[in-house]
Amino acid sequence: MKAYVNDDTCIGCGACPEVCPEIFHMTDEDIAHAIDGEIPSDLVSRAEDARDSCPVDAINLDE
Template sequence: MKAVVDKDTCISCGLCPSICPEVFSMDDDGKAVAISGEVPEGEQDASKEAEESCPVDAISVD
């Protein structure tokens, strides 16, 4: 399972790192970014919650 943030869509609300800081953080440009690689075991549910909570649907977790 990988998480991806569409930086063109991201509005820098900061919700995703507040829900799942192990997977999401805010980049130097103020936009969210996901870790490269697989979502760690035990973080899948939180990463899916962040995806579902994104107000502009900028996150994809598959």
């Protein structure tokens, strides 16, 4: 599973890196960015929590 942030939709609220900082971080432009590689299996649940915490549905998790 991989994580993607739609940077056109992200409003920079900072929720996703708070929920799962191993996968998401904020860029200098105050937009969230996800790691490029596969989400480690032990972090999938929190990555899903981060997706669910996004107020604008900007996060997609792809099998």
